[in-house]
Amino acid sequence: xxxxTQSPSSLxxxxxxxxxxxxxxxxxxxxxxxxxxxxxxxxxxxxxxxASTLQSGVPSRFSGSGSGTDFTLTISCxxxxxxxTYYCQQYYSYPLTFGGGTKVEIx
Amino acid sequence: xxxxxESGGGLVQPGxxxxxxxxxxxxxxxxxxxxxxxxxxxxxxxxxxxxKQDGSEKYYVDSVKGRFTISRDNAKNSLYLQMNSLRAEDTxxxxxxxDRAIDETYSSSDSWGQxxxxxxxx
Numbered sequence: 001x002x003x004x005t006q007s008p009s010s011l012x013x014x015x016x017x018x019x020x021x022x023x024x025x026x027x028x029x030x031x032x033x034x035x036x037x038x039x040x041x042x043x044x045x046x047x048x049x050x051a052s053t054l055q056s057g058v059p060s061r062f063s064g065s066g067s068g069t070d071f072t073l074t075i076s077c078x079x080x081x082x083x084x085t086y087y088c089q090q091y092y093s094y095p096l097t098f099g100g101g102t103k104v105e106i107x
Numbered sequence: 108x109x110x111x112x113e114s115g116g117g118l119v120q121p122g123x124x125x126x127x128x129x130x131x132x133x134x135x136x137x138x139x140x141x142x143x144x145x146x147x148x149x150x151x152x153x154x155x156x157x158x159k160q161d162g163s164e165k166y167y168v169d170s171v172k173g174r175f176t177i178s179r180d181n182a183k184n185s186l187y188l189q190m191n192s193l194r195a196e197d198t199x200x201x202x203x204x205x206d207r208a209i210d211e212t213y214s215s216s217d218s219w220g221q222x223x224x225x226x227x228x229x
Contacts, residue, residue, distance in 0.1 A: 001168075001169070034215035036152075038152075043202055043219035043220060043221055043222060044144075044152060044202070044219055045219070046215055046216065049214075049215040049217075055217065089152075089154070091213045092213060093213070095154055095167070095168040095169065096154040096213075097154065098151055098153065099151075100151050101151045101152070
């Protein structure tokens with residue numbers, strides 16, 4: 001199975017900050033990577049697919065980049081509603097796998 | 108509006124069985140791959156299994172192979188997960204999700220249910 005290493009596992013930031021989360025795949029996955037946001041007690045929400053394509057309805061302050069093994073999620077100007085846990089997922093091969101998650105907390 | 112509603116979770120003893128259901132509405136269920144993802148308490152997400160539109164292809168994570176079976180009934184707009192030989196480590200919230208890309212074998216999931224909790228304990 002492809003392993004996805006996500007970092008950092010947590011970070012503290014303030015509203016208005018630029019935040020970056022990274023995922024590294026144990027082998028090349030082209031652009032078959034998605035990013036999800038999850039708030040406590042809620043289901044995950046798809047933010048980005050194909051590494052950089054914004055899902056419909058997702059604010060443009062979210063962006064994704066990368067291909068091959070290294071990927072980045074950037075939140076350009078953190079808003080209060082963005083405090084949550086973020087997961088990346090590879091869908092290049094089965095079994096699909098998720099990164100361990102990054103919890104974005106209020107500084 | 109896409110809606111996915113899971114049911115069937117509960118407390119079960121180790122070695123027991125449980126069948127989860129997911130009722131879909133608001134979209135053409137038979138056109139989409141469907142997926143189960145789980146999340147152990149306080150832990151991250153784990154992809155469990157998915158199934159093709161017509162049920163002809165199914166994929167599983169290694170830890171559930173031979174114990175769990177994913178299935179669907181397109182006439183009833185329903186997805187199922189039959190879980191046998193349950194273990195303590197299967198304790199989790201189980202989410203039903205719709206795969207985003209209709210014509211692709213590999214896809215992210217763009218709509219999720221609220222989840223159903225399965226607790227395996229004696």
